[in-house]
Amino acid sequence: MRKHSFRSSIAPAAAIAVAWLLVSVHVAGQEGGGANRWANPVAGCPPISREFYPCAKAKAQAFNPRRNPDGTPDMNGAWNAGTATGSQNIEDYAGDAFLGPSRSLIVDPANGKVPYLPQWATKKQDNFAHYIDPIGSCYLTGVPRQVFAPRGQAFIQSPGVFAILSEFAHLYRTIPTDNSPHIGDSLRLYMGDSRGRWEGNTLVVDTTNLTDRTWLTISGHFHSDALHVTERFTLIDADTILYETTLVDPKVFTQPWTMAMPLMRMEKGHEVWEEPCFEADRDLPYMLLEHKIWLGLDPPK
Amino acid sequence: MRLAAAAALLALIALPAAAQTTAPRGALPRTSDGKPDLNGVWEVLSTAAWDLQDHPARLGVPAGQGVVEGNEIPYQPWALVKKQENFKNRETADPEANCRLLGVPRMMYTPYPFQIVQSPAYVAIFHEYVHTTRSIFMNSDHPPGDIEWFTGDSRGRWEGDTLVVDVKHFTDQTWLDRAGNFHSEALHLVERFTLITPDHIQYDVTLEDPEVFTRPWKISLILYRRKETNVRVLEYECYAYTHEEQVRRGELGPK
Numbered sequence: 001m002r003k004h005s006f007r008s009s010i011a012p013a014a015a016i017a018v019a020w021l022l023v024s025v026h027v028a029g030q031e032g033g034g035a036n037r038w039a040n041p042v043a044g045c046p047p048i049s050r051e052f053y054p055c056a057k058a059k060a061q062a063f064n065p066r067r068n069p070d071g072t073p074d075m076n077g078a079w080n081a082g083t084a085t086g087s088q089n090i091e092d093y094a095g096d097a098f099l100g101p102s103r104s105l106i107v108d109p110a111n112g113k114v115p116y117l118p119q120w121a122t123k124k125q126d127n128f129a130h131y132i133d134p135i136g137s138c139y140l141t142g143v144p145r146q147v148f149a150p151r152g153q154a155f156i157q158s159p160g161v162f163a164i165l166s167e168f169a170h171l172y173r174t175i176p177t178d179n180s181p182h183i184g185d186s187l188r189l190y191m192g193d194s195r196g197r198w199e200g201n202t203l204v205v206d207t208t209n210l211t212d213r214t215w216l217t218i219s220g221h222f223h224s225d226a227l228h229v230t231e232r233f234t235l236i237d238a239d240t241i242l243y244e245t246t247l248v249d250p251k252v253f254t255q256p257w258t259m260a261m262p263l264m265r266m267e268k269g270h271e272v273w274e275e276p277c278f279e280a281d282r283d284l285p286y287m288l289l290e291h292k293i294w295l296g297l298d299p300p301k
Numbered sequence: 302m303r304l305a306a307a308a309a310l311l312a313l314i315a316l317p318a319a320a321q322t323t324a325p326r327g328a329l330p331r332t333s334d335g336k337p338d339l340n341g342v343w344e345v346l347s348t349a350a351w352d353l354q355d356h357p358a359r360l361g362v363p364a365g366q367g368v369v370e371g372n373e374i375p376y377q378p379w380a381l382v383k384k385q386e387n388f389k390n391r392e393t394a395d396p397e398a399n400c401r402l403l404g405v406p407r408m409m410y411t412p413y414p415f416q417i418v419q420s421p422a423y424v425a426i427f428h429e430y431v432h433t434t435r436s437i438f439m440n441s442d443h444p445p446g447d448i449e450w451f452t453g454d455s456r457g458r459w460e461g462d463t464l465v466v467d468v469k470h471f472t473d474q475t476w477l478d479r480a481g482n483f484h485s486e487a488l489h490l491v492e493r494f495t496l497i498t499p500d501h502i503q504y505d506v507t508l509e510d511p512e513v514f515t516r517p518w519k520i521s522l523i524l525y526r527r528k529e530t531n532v533r534v535l536e537y538e539c540y541a542y543t544h545e546e547q548v549r550r551g552e553l554g555p556k
Contacts, residue, residue: 069333069334070333076420076422076423139538140536154425156418156420156423157420158418159332161340161416163418163425163427169432170433172425172434174416174418174427174534183535189535190536190541193533213541271436271444272436273436274434274450274451274452276451278431278540279402279451288554289555291555292548292555293545293548293553293554295548
């Protein structure tokens with residue numbers, strides 16, 4: 001049984017290793033390890049994002065999903081971004097002593113890389129070398145990392161609202177689907193302000209009001225507080241959602257860029273249970289021996 | 302269980318006339334499966350967060366009328382001593398002072414808004430305070446075993462128009478209020494959510510903990526719907542703000 005203190009048993013070690021271990025425990029524990037995640041087709045499509053994407057788009061066209069009483073596609077249940085690496089990385093990566101191998105989730109641009117502006121070319125490496133991944137400090141993941149962060153997530157639908165509850169750090173998103181406007185621009189939230197609408201069978205979520213306090217991966221991919229995220233959730237069969245997300249951030253990226261991946265339905269009856277993070281944390285002091293708390297690209301003075 | 306039902310009925314009868322007459326029963330909003338619709342953003346208007354019992358004002362604390370039936374929390378003698386110690390040490394010992402999850406039922410009357418998202422199989426409660434989430438799984442059993450969760454394990458069912466939630470599998474690391482009232486990991490709750498008008502939920506809880514109390518006891522509150530058209534549950538990331546202050550002061554990070 002999962003006890004609240006499961007994070008407390010990790011022995012002091014090199015801070016970077018601890019930071020990685022924390023998340024690798026999650027990743028290995030629930031999402032299968034190594035290259036196995038890319039071994040099998042998903043919904044009859046190749047699992048790797050650049051091949052999965054066109055195949056899934058075609059399937060989405062042909063699939064008529066089960067519906068809720070209000071007519072929206074029924075996505076209630078527990079889901080897992082099974083071909084992602086629990087957000088260790090989002091680009092192709094061979095793997096090293098700390099980070100596992102990954103296959104790029106990026107479908108645009110075609111080179112599968114995050115299109116950083118030249119002045120940010122080395123910032124990702126600097127982040128990884130000198131800062132604690134914000135989710136290692138138990139901060140909220142931000143958007144879109146929430147969807148492919150470690151562990152599973154429950155979707156709960158009710159008329160006018162689409163809710164997501166992540167197992168990791170008990171974080172959540174409530175996404176109004178009632179045509180309501182975003183909150184005021186000066187209000188900034190780790191998880192931003194998400195508003196949804198249905199375009200045919202696709203839930204389209206627009207997220208603004210984000211901060212620069214969150215990262216995209218354990219490996220240090222980042223963004224600024226100008227980040228604007230669009231996500232699209234489309235069932236392509238009863239047990240698979242095509243998830244697409246486009247990130248626009250003119251302070252950091254040269255162009256909008258897009259990730260795509262399958263969300264796979266977890267085993268029948270899976271319940272997303274409480275997983276404390278900060279509440280049970282004993283590791284931060286060790287991580288802080290060599291790494292700093294991330295307070296954004298432009299930290300407060 | 303029968304006792305709790307009777308108590309809820311009594312509580313309803315005892316409500317001020319205004320609350321009873323604002324909406325005839327048929328006027329309650331309902332979900333597509335015919336249940337009272339609890340969807341929305343809610344918050345208490347109560348001083349229960351400071352002290353569940355009657356208490357006079359002191360610096361920074363408004364006076365308040367208690368929410369405990371009979372105003373008595375039936376502590377075992379040792380536990381009453383412990384509660385008094387907690388009160389003395391509350392500035393550092395209160396889990397809230399350390400940004401921890403506050404547990405159930407304390408979350409429900411902590412003065413931050415929360416959103417209920419209701420579906421037939423799953424009722425979720427999302428709180429602003431340190432993104433506390435609670436999953437109420439409907440018509441199912443508690444998982445077996447030695448489990449300790451800050452927010453416990455919640456299993457719900459509808460008894461007529463009342464959502465009845467059975468909660469167990471707690472830790473002993475949460476308190477019941479800022480006055481040091483507490484419980485052990487043996488805490489067992491029966492919560493009853495009854496929509497009494499479209500904008501008010503009668504919230505009654507029976508608390509049972511044979512390690513700390515001499516008998517089950519009850520609290521009763523009203524949850525109010527936040528009616529602002531743009532209302533949104535925002536974030537209060539207590540520990541992240543604490544870290545930020547510590548970094549600013551040079552107290553947190555590599556030397």
